[in-house]
Amino acid sequence: MSMALWGTVGGALVGSYPCDKFGRKRTLLLIGFCYFFSAIWTALSPDVISFIFARFLGGLGVGMSTVAAPLYISEIAPAKHRGKLSGSFSCNVTLGILVAYISNVLLVDYGWRFMLGVEALPAFVYTVMCFRLPESPRWLICKKGDRPSAVRVLLDIYPYDTTQEIEDKADQILSGSIKYTTKSEQQLASKRDGLLGLFCRRSVRKPLLLAFWIAFFNQLSGINAVLYFAPRVFELAGLDRDAALIESIGIGLSMAVATAIGLFLIDRTGRRSLMLFGATGHATSLGLCAWAFYTENFSVVPVGIFFFIFAHTLGQGIVLWVFLSEIFPSSFRAQGQSFGSTIHWVMAAVVTMVFPIMVDDLQPSEIFLTFSLCMCCELLWVILFMPETKGRSLDNTFVEGSNGSSSGFPKSASIVMFGAVDLSDGVGTSFSSSSNRNNNSSRGTYTRGDSILLSNAPILSDD
Secondary structure, eight states, rough: HHHHHHHHHHHOOOHHHHHHHHHHHHHHHHHHHHHHHHHHHHTTOSSSSHHHHHHHHHHHHHHHHHHHHHHHHHHOGGGGOOOOHHHHHHHHHHHHHHHHHHHHHHHGGGGGHHHHHHTTHHHHHHHHHTOOOOOOHHHHIIIIHHHHHHHHHHHHHHSSSHHHHHHHHHHHHHHHHSSSSHHHHHHHHTTHHHHHHHHOGGHHHHHHHHHHHHHHHHHHHHHHHHHHHHHHHHHHTTOOOOHHHHHHHHHHHHHHHHHHHHHHHTTTTTTHHHHHHHHHHHHHHHHHHHHHHHHHGGHHHHHHHHHHHHHHHHIIIHHHHHHHHHOOGGGHHHHHHHHHHHHHHHHHHHHHHHHHHHHHHHHHHHHHHHHHHHHHHEEEEEEEHHOOOTTTOOTTOOOOOSSSOOOSSTTOSSOTTOOOOOSSBBBOOOOOOOOOOOOOOGTTTGGGGGOOOOOOSSOOOOO
């Protein structure tokens, strides 16, 4: 268990490098190979050491996927549909968890090798399908400098736009990647890559803090501990082992229902409203579980757990990856996504390692009360400091300009909780204007017959 989690930390930490160096598509393919070979290797492991390395490889794939997948989806999605399309990543995660719970019940008599090795089937299908994906137009423009290929992809994403409108979108992507930094930061960008260089840039310090706290609180709820040790939690409530395993399937169903509702709401009500519901639901449901254990009303525990899972999936579970993919400018988006994912998985590993110790040393009521109080802190953070990103152009990001103004942050926020960055300034200049039109000769002429088909179903423009 632990090696897979630390593998996700490693994958999240290095995930930005292949995304920027080789492209989003090739990174997604690499992730598929990690999944497939990890599943086969795990099922056939002859000893513990081999098993550990196989689990670590699978963890690397999961960690990189939390960088590459939300990043890729956000970069090809129109603004008004970006929430639900990026949220489909969370939908597939919850669907996978539900299938895993059901698979474990069906294969329990066949042993753990079958239970782990069956992952190779969906991994193979995923890898084959990745070959038909187009590359991200933002990576093609901002990292590779291949504007013609990017325009061909944009023509498929926006099939009803004119050629001039497509060119304007390409201009917007380019201008959004070069107008947010000072001259000194542009010089620094050529010398330092990856997360280290990201920390040196004043222009992204506020998105970094937002990414840190949303990922930190996401795991401080204890969500992964509850998911991994769900049967044990239900056993603490007095259920026998078989009934506890069945209840775990109920957790998967709760996640699936909440994800479907979240996908419907995220582009309608916005990210903050879902986070407010999630944080409130977290604190309430965890407090209910603490009360149930303290008063020995164990029949209430499954209700509290199911409501907790529902609130988390509808709130933080679906918003986290969408929000992380929206708050960084194009040239730093991969590194920013990697930073947020790393914080998420480090906290997941720490909480998961500490949770069994807490169960041995503390009363269940004390454990759930601790998590509930942490979620009260998250609720305050959301109310005071979290900006809304619904409907914003991906190239009109929350970055701080050279004049010290910021874009997209709440005026009411005077300091970041436990941080030292002033957010009291007003809404600053938008950097999404398309004004870089000097190199007209590089555009060429494009027809829809030259495009790389994304799918037969059109994706509507956000204009």
